[in-house]
Amino acid sequence: MTGPTPTSLESRIAALSDADLARGFEAFRSKLSAAEAAYLGACVHCGLCAESCHYFKASPELENVPARKLDHVAAAFRRHATAAGRLLPGLVGARNFDRDLVRAWVDAVFGRCSLCGRCSLNCTVGIALPRVFRAARAALASMGLVPDDLQATVDNSLVHGNNMAIARTDWVETVQWLEEELQAETGDPQARIPLDKKGAKVLFTVNPREPKFFPLSLQASAKVFWAAKEDWTLSSDPGWDLTNYGLFSCDDEKAGRITQNLVDAMERLGCETLVIGECGHGYGAARWEGPEWLRGAFPFPVRSVLELMDEYLATGRIAVDPSCNPKPVTLHDPCNLVRHGGVTEPQRRVLRRAARSFVEMSPSREESYCCGGGGGQLSMSAYKERRIASGEPKARQIRETGASVVVAPCHNCIDQLMELNKEYKLGVQIRTVAEVLADAIVPGPREEGGACPRP
Amino acid sequence: MPAPGPLELALCAAAAWALLALVALAFRTRAWGRRALHAPPAGDAAAGAGARYAFTKGMLPQAKESVRTHLPSYAAGLVFHGGVFASFGLLAASLAGFEPGSALLRLGGAAAGVGALAGLGLLGKRIASPVLRGLSAPDDYVANVLTSVFAALASLAAFAPDARAASLVAGAALLLYVPVGKIRHCLLFFPARYEMGRFFGRRGTFPPASRRAA
Numbered sequence: 001m002t003g004p005t006p007t008s009l010e011s012r013i014a015a016l017s018d019a020d021l022a023r024g025f026e027a028f029r030s031k032l033s034a035a036e037a038a039y040l041g042a043c044v045h046c047g048l049c050a051e052s053c054h055y056f057k058a059s060p061e062l063e064n065v066p067a068r069k070l071d072h073v074a075a076a077f078r079r080h081a082t083a084a085g086r087l088l089p090g091l092v093g094a095r096n097f098d099r100d101l102v103r104a105w106v107d108a109v110f111g112r113c114s115l116c117g118r119c120s121l122n123c124t125v126g127i128a129l130p131r132v133f134r135a136a137r138a139a140l141a142s143m144g145l146v147p148d149d150l151q152a153t154v155d156n157s158l159v160h161g162n163n164m165a166i167a168r169t170d171w172v173e174t175v176q177w178l179e180e181e182l183q184a185e186t187g188d189p190q191a192r193i194p195l196d197k198k199g200a201k202v203l204f205t206v207n208p209r210e211p212k213f214f215p216l217s218l219q220a221s222a223k224v225f226w227a228a229k230e231d232w233t234l235s236s237d238p239g240w241d242l243t244n245y246g247l248f249s250c251d252d253e254k255a256g257r258i259t260q261n262l263v264d265a266m267e268r269l270g271c272e273t274l275v276i277g278e279c280g281h282g283y284g285a286a287r288w289e290g291p292e293w294l295r296g297a298f299p300f301p302v303r304s305v306l307e308l309m310d311e312y313l314a315t316g317r318i319a320v321d322p323s324c325n326p327k328p329v330t331l332h333d334p335c336n337l338v339r340h341g342g343v344t345e346p347q348r349r350v351l352r353r354a355a356r357s358f359v360e361m362s363p364s365r366e367e368s369y370c371c372g373g374g375g376g377q378l379s380m381s382a383y384k385e386r387r388i389a390s391g392e393p394k395a396r397q398i399r400e401t402g403a404s405v406v407v408a409p410c411h412n413c414i415d416q417l418m419e420l421n422k423e424y425k426l427g428v429q430i431r432t433v434a435e436v437l438a439d440a441i442v443p444g445p446r447e448e449g450g451a452c453p454r455p
Numbered sequence: 456m457p458a459p460g461p462l463e464l465a466l467c468a469a470a471a472w473a474l475l476a477l478v479a480l481a482f483r484t485r486a487w488g489r490r491a492l493h494a495p496p497a498g499d500a501a502a503g504a505g506a507r508y509a510f511t512k513g514m515l516p517q518a519k520e521s522v523r524t525h526l527p528s529y530a531a532g533l534v535f536h537g538g539v540f541a542s543f544g545l546l547a548a549s550l551a552g553f554e555p556g557s558a559l560l561r562l563g564g565a566a567a568g569v570g571a572l573a574g575l576g577l578l579g580k581r582i583a584s585p586v587l588r589g590l591s592a593p594d595d596y597v598a599n600v601l602t603s604v605f606a607a608l609a610s611l612a613a614f615a616p617d618a619r620a621a622s623l624v625a626g627a628a629l630l631l632y633v634p635v636g637k638i639r640h641c642l643l644f645f646p647a648r649y650e651m652g653r654f655f656g657r658r659g660t661f662p663p664a665s666r667r668a669a
Contacts, residue, residue: 035650037487041480042643045590048521048528062589071590084635092636093592120655122521124532125640126509126648128655288658291493342497342659366655366663367520 505656538570
């Protein structure tokens, strides 16, 4: 039994005409390549993927098994795109793409999956399930079946240039205020948070949650740039928000339009490198999916700010005193940054140098559990209960490290971890890599071991 | 080599059907096309390295939690597949006129027999586990039964010539079914794993940094 469909979607599903369904399935087909066609025919239902999924770990029920979620999608593929499915549907588990199956798709790919990809690594065959689920989400998007709050986030980006609808004046004022704070913190009246600096080497982009709720996070990144004497800037116009929830609604056309904001800002300001702040999906969207949405390679490199921090330390551009971070620190691996993004080691190298004690979670890196906040789950309130429950494996991982500080280079993950902290009574502090690094920065002579600048 | 009888001819026809249908499946799968990718890969040879990893170290228990935590099922799967390959080897040997009783055929017969037992064990697990039962379509049971029975009869025929005809019939039935249901994974496994490996390779995830030096 699949779970209940969100009310607003239920009425839309009930109203689907046969033409809508045909259009939806055609949208699904259009997202398939030979890779997905192979994935859709290759599952042997061995069930070994089950425990790789944080949803199943938390609630071991059939509908949470990745192979089951895949099977809902594959059932339609078998029925409409294979001879065996047309001739012997009952034998091979083929199903018509009808309203019931659409409900099952919504529940499986929006309601029970964060597209984290942990099942891909653990599939005995080698099926990259999120690639198929993305095609299914695209089909649902084409029928107007993206959960409302997720769609609203996408629409905010399209209308306002950022997903939280922050007005330009508010953004600029926040940056100016943070610049004053940075000057006070560093004691350097020349410390800057540049806006619209043409020809800067680095265009830095942030998650709108930073100016809105976590300004100290942005200030920490600015302090790192200040210490490294980086030539950087923010954009005051659209192009400062690194998020792209089109990655989760899987409406590639809209996702491409949001990505275009970044490309336009790079062009407008003439910067060399687009640097994505600490955000898993933002990195995945800009570095890996953006060029596909816009159907062309970017004329500039896209890098994670974690890579820059790592380089600053490696090349001696900044010096740190790990005693400034005396509490044991552990690291959460955001799925879109690590498993799907390939940025695995820079953040570890930074933390090993900037904190006195760094403890790995087990498992970690590409095998890490999703916190439960990925795949747009934080924006889909209808599935909040499942989201919090699915975070239990991550909460257990955190508890087992004994760390007092959990570092998460992703603001979506941070939001989810804060909720898990409360729900599972973890009693930890949750921070970004930049916040930990900024606290350890020793201004002045470029050698480590100096006095901690803040008590 | 003795002249082929009706059973041998039926088996050859079934094998030809299976082969042609799998070739057609390969072409149909390829016909979906390959997506042109624009994002620069994590390295010049990253996709290839990822695919190589996926087919080698990426299949080992130390690389897969699902395997590490289900070693008996993993082992049963390996033995089952080994038994099926041995069974087809025995079938080919039988068609080529090899008489039962040689040490090699007995070894193959033993492998097929153990494979059949492993297959039946996996079938039992599928029936006993509510999650696996829920995942299963009739195809899952049919495929397992056809394969296990074929392996069992091939094993028997390696020791008892009287079982040869039954093993040929079971082999033909299995070959007829190969392109219909889940046994198609004998073909689709390769493009699926290759594409998965390339995907994670391009992104710099495969081979994992922690294992690159290993």
